[in-house]
Amino acid sequence: MASNTGQMGYLPSGGAIFCTIPDIFYLPELVFGGLVWCLIASTTIIPYNPQAYVITVSLFCFVVTFLWMMIFACGSHRNRSSWAGADVAYHAFATLLYLSASVLIAYWCIILSYVDGAKDTLYYKLDVAAVVFCFVSTLVYFIHTIFSAIRWKSF
Template sequence: MATNTGQMGYLPRGGAIFCTIPDILYLPELVFGGLVLSLVASTELFPNNPQAYVISVAIFCFLLTFFWLLIFACGSHNNRSCWASADVAYHGFAALLYLSASVLLAKVTIDAANADLKDTVYYKLNVAAVVFAFFTTLLYVIHTIFSAIRWKSF
C-alpha cells in the first residue's frame, strides 16, 4: 500500500528518495543548513561567543545529512529496519542539536541588539542566520516525525 511516506516497510533507493516524504527533505536541509553555516561564518566571532558551537553543529549536520543522502541514494541500506530506526535517531538528534544552536544564536543576536549594534552588517547576518537556523530545525523535526511514521510501518 502506497502512502505519502513511501510504501509501508520500504526504504527508497536511488532517485525514489526525491519522490517520498521524508526523504525529499534532504535537499532543503542541506540548502538551509549551508545557509546557516555561511551566514554565521560571515560574522565576527567574539571570545566566549557560542557561535563556534553553531558553526560546529551546522558542519556536523551538513556532512552527516549529505552522507545519509548518499547512503539512501546508492541503495546501501538494503531495506533493513535498522536503517529506518537509525534514520529516526539521526534526524531526531540533528533536530535537537539545531534547536540548541538556534536558541544560542538567537541569544547572541538579542545581546547584539541590546548593545546598539542593530545597524551593523554582522547583526543583520545574525538575524538571517537565526531565521534559517529555526527553519532548518523545523525541517529536521518534520523529517523525524515522518521517519518515525515510516519506521513504525516496518
C-alpha cells in the same frame, strides 16, 4: 491512486528518495543548513559568543545529512528496518542539536541588540538571518524525524 509517501515498510533508494516523504526533506535540510553555515562563517567572532558552536552543529549536520542521503541514494541500506530506526535516531539528534544552536544564536542576537549601534551593522543582520534559517532547519529536521518515525513504525 498514487502516493508520494512511499510504500509502508519500504526504504527507497536511488532517485526515489527525492520523491518520497520523509526523504524529500534531505534537500531543504542541506540548503537551510548550508545557509546557516555560510551566514555564521561570514560574521566576525567576538570572544565568548556561541557562533563557534552553531557553525560546528551546522557543519556536522550538513556533512552527515549529505552522507546519509548518499547511503540511501546508492541503496547501501538494503531495505532493513535497522536503517529506518537509525534514520529516526539521527534526525532526532540533529533536531536537538539545531534547536540548541538556534536558541544560543538567538540569545546572542538579543544581547547584541542592547549594544549601541549594533543593530545597524552588517554582522548583526547576518546573525539575525542565521537565527531565522537555524530555526527553519530545526523545523525541517523535526518534520523529517516525525515522518521517519511513522515509516519506522510501519516495518
